[in-house]
Amino acid sequence: MGDQFITDMVSKIGGYLMDLTINELRPVFQFKSIVEDLKHKSDNLCSKQRTIQDKICRAKQNSEAINDDVRKWVSDVEDILKRVQNLEEKLRPNKRWLCGQCPNMIWRYHLGKDAMKEMAAIKMLQQEGDFGQVSHHTIVDVNIPSQETLFESTESAFDQIMEALKSDDCNMVGLYGIGGVGKTTLAQEVRARATELKLFDNIVMVVVSQNPNFSAIQDEIAERLGLKIEEKVKEARASRLSSRLKQEKKILIILDDVWGDLDLANDIGIPHGDDHKGCKILLTTRRLHVCKSMGSKKNIELAALKYEDARALFEKSADLTDKSPELNEIVKEVVRECKGLPLAIVAVGKALREKTLDEYKRALNQLKDARLDEIEDVDKEVYKSLMLSYDYLKSKQTKSCFLL
Ligand SMILES: Nc1ncnc2c1ncn2[C@@H]1O[C@H](COP(=O)(O)OP(=O)(O)OP(=O)(O)O)[C@@H](O)[C@H]1O
Ligand SMILES: [Mg+2]
Numbered sequence: 001m002g003d004q005f006i007t008d009m010v011s012k013i014g015g016y017l018m019d020l021t022i023n024e025l026r027p028v029f030q031f032k033s034i035v036e037d038l039k040h041k042s043d044n045l046c047s048k049q050r051t052i053q054d055k056i057c058r059a060k061q062n063s064e065a066i067n068d069d070v071r072k073w074v075s076d077v078e079d080i081l082k083r084v085q086n087l088e089e090k091l092r093p094n095k096r097w098l099c100g101q102c103p104n105m106i107w108r109y110h111l112g113k114d115a116m117k118e119m120a121a122i123k124m125l126q127q128e129g130d131f132g133q134v135s136h137h138t139i140v141d142v143n144i145p146s147q148e149t150l151f152e153s154t155e156s157a158f159d160q161i162m163e164a165l166k167s168d169d170c171n172m173v174g175l176y177g178i179g180g181v182g183k184t185t186l187a188q189e190v191r192a193r194a195t196e197l198k199l200f201d202n203i204v205m206v207v208v209s210q211n212p213n214f215s216a217i218q219d220e221i222a223e224r225l226g227l228k229i230e231e232k233v234k235e236a237r238a239s240r241l242s243s244r245l246k247q248e249k250k251i252l253i254i255l256d257d258v259w260g261d262l263d264l265a266n267d268i269g270i271p272h273g274d275d276h277k278g279c280k281i282l283l284t285t286r287r288l289h290v291c292k293s294m295g296s297k298k299n300i301e302l303a304a305l306k307y308e309d310a311r312a313l314f315e316k317s318a319d320l321t322d323k324s325p326e327l328n329e330i331v332k333e334v335v336r337e338c339k340g341l342p343l344a345i346v347a348v349g350k351a352l353r354e355k356t357l358d359e360y361k362r363a364l365n366q367l368k369d370a371r372l373d374e375i376e377d378v379d380k381e382v383y384k385s386l387m388l389s390y391d392y393l394k395s396k397q398t399k400s401c402f403l404l
Contacts, residue, residue, distance in 0.1 A: 027112020028105050035091050038115045041122045042084045048129050049077045059135035070134045077125055084118055087111070137226035147192075149185050151309035153340070157302045161190050164298045165199060165252065165280060171273055172281045174291025177302035180343025183284040186302060187254050190282065194252060200280070205254035214267050221245075221253065221268070238269030245269070246276050255283040261293040304340025311335050313342060317349025330360045337367040 027034060052074065056066055090111060150158055157175065164173045177183050191203050204224045206217050214234070218241050222229050227244045231237045242265065245251065253270060255262070264270040264281070272279050273295070285291060291299040305313065314320070314335045334352070338344040352363060 025109075027116065028109050031108045031112045034112050034115050034119075038084065038091075038119055038122075039088070041119055041126075042081060042088075045077060045122050045126060045129075046081065048126065049074070049081070052129060052131065052134060055131075055134045062135075064135035064137055066135050067131070067133065069128075070131055073125065073129055073131075077129070080118065080121055080125065084122075087114055087118065091115070137228065147185075147189065149182070149189055151305055151313070153304070153306045153309045154182060154186055154302065157300050158186060158189060158193075160298075160300045161186075161282065162193065164300075165190070165194060165282070170298050171277065171279070172283070172294065172296040172298070174288070174294070174296035174299035175282065175284045175302055176286065176288045176291055176299060178304075178341070179286055180341045181302050181304055182342045183286075183302055184256050185342065187256055187282060187284050191252075191254060200250045200252045202248055202250075203252045203254070205256060207256045208258045208262065210257075210259045212262070212267075217268055221270075235266075238266060241269030242271045245279055246271055249278050250280075251278060252280045252282060255281060258283050258285040258290055258294070259287070261290065264294075305342060305345070306340065307335065310338060310340045310345055313345045314338070314349045317346045318352050319354070320349075324357075327357055327360060330357070330364055334360065334364050334367065337364065 052070065056070070056074070059066060161173055161175060164170045175183050175187060187205065191205055194200060195203055202224065204221050206220045208217065215237065218229055218237055222241055222244070225244055225248070227241070229237050229240050231240055262268070264272055265275065270279065270281070272281055281296075283291065283294065283296065288299060288301075304310075311332075314331065318331075320331065334348060335345065338348055348363070348367070352360060355363070
C-alpha cells in the first residue's frame with residue numbers, strides 16, 4: 001500500500017517535471033513557430049485596432065464621447081504593438097543564423113519566452129476588444145446664465161422656490177400666477193441659480209403647453225440625459241425614460257406651462273415621490289388647482305410687479321431717457337395701466353420706444369379705452385397691452401408675429 005503510494009507520487013512528480021521541462025524548453029525547440037505565431041497574432045490585433053479606430057473616428061464626428069474602457073484598450077494595444085515591434089527587430093534572422101535559427105540556445109530561450117509572454121497579453125486584448133459600443137452620447141451642456149430678471153417683487157417667490165428645492169421634504173414645487181406675470185422667466189432664473197449652486201447633477205426644463213406632445217417632451221428630456229429613446233409604444237417609451245431617470249442621483253425637472261393634470265409616470269415616464277426621491281419637479285402653471293391635482297404641496301404664487309419695479313422695467317424696455325415732468329406723469333399712468341404684468345410692460349415699452357409726448361398720450365387713451373369685457377379666457381390686461389403694442393408696430397411683417 002505504502003509502496004504503491006510512493007510509486008504513484010514519483011510518477012506524478014515525474015510527469016509534472018516532464019511537462020514543466022517541455023514547457024520551459026519550448027522557446028528553445030519551437031522558437032521558429034513561436035516567432036511566426038507572434039507575427040500572426042500581432043497582425044490580427046493590428047487589424048482589430050484599425051476597425052476600432054474607424055468606429056472611434058465616426059463616433060467623434062457625431063460628437064459622441066469615447067467609452068473609458070475603449071480608450072484604455074487603444075492605449076494598451078499601442079503599447080503592446082510597440083513592444084512587439086522591438087522584439088521583432090531582435091528576432092529578425094541574420095547571416096550568422098543557421099537554417100533560419102539563431103544557434104545561441106540561451107538567446108533563443110530568453111527571446112522566445114518574451115515572445116510567449118507578449119502572445120498571452122495579445123490574446124487577452126483580442127478578447128477585451130470585442131466592444132458592442134465604443135462611444136456614448138454626450139450631454140449637451142445648456143449653461144444658461146442668469147438674465148438678472150429679479151425684482152424686489154419677485155424675490156420672495158424666488159427665495160421660496162430655492163428653499164423648497166434645497167429641502168429634502170419637498171419633491172414637487174408649484175409656481176402659479178396669471179398669464180404674462182413672469183413664471184417662465186422666474187423658472188429660468190431658478191434654473192440658472194440652481195446650476196450655479198450645483199444643487200442638482202442635472203436640470204432639465206421642458207415646455208408642456210396646453211396641448212402637450214408627450215413624445216417630444218420625452219425626447220427633450222432624454223436628449224439632455226444623452227439617451228435615445230428608440231421605442232415607439234407609449235408605455236415602452238415611458239418605461240425607458242423612467243429607468244434612465246432613476247440612475248440620476250439628483251435631478252430637477254422643470255415642467256413649464258402646465259395646463260392640465262399630468263400623469264407624470266405614465267404619460268412621460270418621470271419617476272417622482274417615493275418612486276425616485278432624487279427627482280424633483282418644479283412646475284409652472286396659470287392655475288393653482290393644477291398644482292394641487294398634481295400632488296404639489298408647496299405652491300408659490302407669483303404676483304404682479306409693484307409699481308417701482310414695473311416702472312424700472314418699462315423704462316428699460318422703452319429706452320426712456322426723457323425726464324420731463326409732463327412725460328413723467330403720462331408714463332406713470334401708462335405703467336399703471338399695465339397692471340404690473342411684465343408681458344404687458346415689455347410689449348408696451350418696446351412699442352413706445354422713441355415716441356413723442358402726443359403718441360404717449362394717445363397710447364394711454366387706447367389702453368384705458370380697450371373694451372375687452374366680451375372676450376373670454378384671455379387675460380384682459382395682457383390683451384389690452386398687446387393690442388396697443390400691435391397698433392404701434394408699423395410693418396406688416398412685425399404685426400404678423402403678434403397674430404398668435
Ligand atoms: N423679471 C422680468 N424681467 C424682464 N422681463 C420679464 C420679466 N418677467 C417677464 N418678463 C417679460 O414678460 C414676458 C412674459 O413673461 P413669461 O413668459 O415669463 O410669463 P409667464 O407667466 O410664463 O406667462 P404664461 O402664463 O403665458 O406662460 C417675457 O417674454 C419677458 O419679456
Ligand atoms: Mg410661461
